Amino acid sequence: xxxxxxxxxxxxxxxxxxxxxxxxxxxxxxxxxxxxxxxxxxxxxxxxxxxxxxxxxxxxxxxxxxxxxxxxxxxxxxxxxxxxxxxxxxxxxxxxxxxxxxxxxxxxxxxxxxxxxxxxxxxxxxxxxxxxxxxxxxxxxxxxxxxxxxxxxxxxxxxxxxxxxxxxxxxxxxxxxx
Amino acid sequence: xxxxxxxxxxxxxxxxxxxxxxxxxxxxxxxxxxxxxxxxxxxxxxxxxxxxxxxxxxxxxxxxxxxxxxxxxxxxxxxxxxxxxxxxxxxxxxxxxxxxxxxxxxxxxxxxxxxxxxxxxxxxxxxxxxxxxxxxxxxxxxxxxxxxxxxxxxxxxxxxxxxxxxxxxxxxxxxxxxxxxxxxxxxxxxxxxxxxxxxxxxxxxxxxxxxxxxxxxxxxxxxxxxxxxxxxxxxxxxxxxxxxxxxxxxxxxxxxxxxxxxxxxxxxxxxxxxxxxxxxxxxxxxxxxxxxxxxxxxxxxxxxxxxxxxxxxxxxxxxxx
Numbered sequence: 116x117x118x119x120x121x122x123x124x125x126x127x128x129x130x131x132x133x134x135x136x137x138x139x140x141x142x143x144x145x146x147x148x149x150x151x152x153x154x155x156x157x158x159x160x161x162x163x164x165x166x167x168x169x170x171x172x173x174x175x176x177x178x179x180x181x182x183x184x185x186x187x188x189x190x191x192x193x194x195x196x197x198x199x200x201x202x203x204x205x206x207x208x209x210x211x212x213x214x215x216x217x218x219x220x221x222x223x224x225x226x227x228x229x230x231x232x233x234x235x236x237x238x239x240x241x242x243x244x245x246x247x248x249x250x251x252x253x254x255x256x257x258x259x260x261x262x263x264x265x266x267x268x269x270x271x272x273x274x275x276x277x278x279x280x281x282x283x284x285x286x287x288x289x290x291x292x293x
Numbered sequence: 294x295x296x297x298x299x300x301x302x303x304x305x306x307x308x309x310x311x312x313x314x315x316x317x318x319x320x321x322x323x324x325x326x327x328x329x330x331x332x333x334x335x336x337x338x339x340x341x342x343x344x345x346x347x348x349x350x351x352x353x354x355x356x357x358x359x360x361x362x363x364x365x366x367x368x369x370x371x372x373x374x375x376x377x378x379x380x381x382x383x384x385x386x387x388x389x390x391x392x393x394x395x396x397x398x399x400x401x402x403x404x405x406x407x408x409x410x411x412x413x414x415x416x417x418x419x420x421x422x423x424x425x426x427x428x429x430x431x432x433x434x435x436x437x438x439x440x441x442x443x444x445x446x447x448x449x450x451x452x453x454x455x456x457x458x459x460x461x462x463x464x465x466x467x468x469x470x471x472x473x474x475x476x477x478x479x480x481x482x483x484x485x486x487x488x489x490x491x492x493x494x495x496x497x498x499x500x501x502x503x504x505x506x507x508x509x510x511x512x513x514x515x516x517x518x519x520x521x522x523x524x525x526x527x528x529x530x531x532x533x534x535x536x537x538x539x540x541x542x543x544x545x546x547x548x549x550x551x552x553x554x555x556x557x558x559x560x561x562x563x564x565x566x567x568x569x570x571x572x573x574x575x576x577x578x579x580x581x582x583x584x585x586x587x588x589x590x591x592x593x594x595x596x597x598x599x600x601x602x603x604x605x606x607x608x609x610x611x612x613x614x
Contacts, residue, residue, distance in 0.1 A: 284526070
């Protein structure tokens with residue numbers, strides 16, 4: 116990698132909020148590869164990302180921060196290394212309503228810390244309003260026990276303020292750890 | 294827990310047929326919470342609660358009458374959003390039922406010395422309940438229509454939908470809080486649906502650090518500490534300027550003086566962060582910790598990272614000369 120790390124990657128399973136999070140903080144309408152869901156459709160989700168989401172944020176000097184949303188499903192793992200090359204951060208999004216949010220998160224953290232060793236990691240737990248029993252310290256402590264000492268925060272992917280707070284946490288974590 | 298039936302008088306005025314009927318239904322459903330309601334038109338006489346609707350100016354007069362008699366009011370107002378003591382026009386039976394339950398719960402409760410603990414000056418009652426030595430306890434904390442359940446087993450608070458920690462924190466040292474121990478069955482049957490939101494103790498401590506830091510025990514000056522984990526933070530309660538010092542505390546051990554200088558924050562603010570860290574159990578104290586050296590200047594993406602941070606409202610250069 117020759118230039119500065121200039122990508123921010125959101126990864127997570129179906130319905131975790133990747134597309135929504137990318138859209139929440141983008142300057143422009145993201146390029147998305149959403150297709151209608153034929154199975155596993157929920158009341159509020161009728162489409163899913165079949166490849167990736169891409170958008171960008173223009174910085175003060177005209178440089179771009181590239182935003183990606185990539186599905187966490189294994190059959191799409193061939194694109195993970197390409198997307199993560201030059202990533203300054205990888206944010207794992209996990210729905211509190213997923214069957215095993217800790218195991219899902221852990222698997223993605225393990226994969227992406229291997230693929231993108233220079234990227235900082237953070238975790239956003241979405242849909243906690245629908246599944247309030249899942250407490251952030253519980254998730255965080257389980258991840259810590261598995262070797263990941265990273266920011267874990269609840270986030271509503273629809274809220275620009277909350278996604279921004281998560282990104283700020285990741286950036287602060289990266290800066291302080293460097 | 295065999296809770297005795299409590300009896301209340303609820304007065305109403307200015308309600309149309311729809312809301313009057315819904316109020317009757319909502320009152321009758323309160324028997325499930327062992328609250329027996331006698332509904333009566335408002336005549337200016339004593340009642341436990343007045344439910345008012347209709348013309349705003351008439352409503353204001355009625356509310357003033359009720360206030361002078363110390364009677365709580367529930368207003369049904371066009372265009373309002375639900376809040377304590379207020380419901381929007383068109384409120385459902387369930388909305389009215391929940392609002393009545395919240396407003397009447399603290400009324401006329403005769404403290405049972407065996408079961409309830411009135412608030413005393415000093416550490417707020419809610420914080421004392423959180424620090425209970427019992428590893429698996431549930432406490433119902435009530436102040437007026439405000440209710441919170443403290444769950445020491447999961448180190449979390451149960452709050453109503455729409456209630457935020459920053460609304461609770463300003464009330465913490467009010468002496469009218471009462472505390473009642475709950476068993477799990479009672480909690481599951483009577484309170485889970487009323488208090489469905491969960492917030493960790495950690496997030497409350499950092500919220501207190503923001504809004505009422507004097508309620509937290511101070512950490513001795515000169516103490517070095519490091520955060521064991523990244524805290525559970527709510528974006529509404531933590532300003533952007535706190536994130537870098539929190540990240541630094543997460544990365545290494547600091548004294549408050551050194552961290553304040555490095556972060557460009559007032560020393561008092563950093564002390565509040567230390568207090569929140571210590572109270573929440575996230576602080577790892579270290580003797581004779583060496584303050585971290587300045588970060589390496591040659592970090593590959595430092596300039597770009599600074600631009601990105603600025604774009605997201607973070608000042609990574611704060612505190613740097």
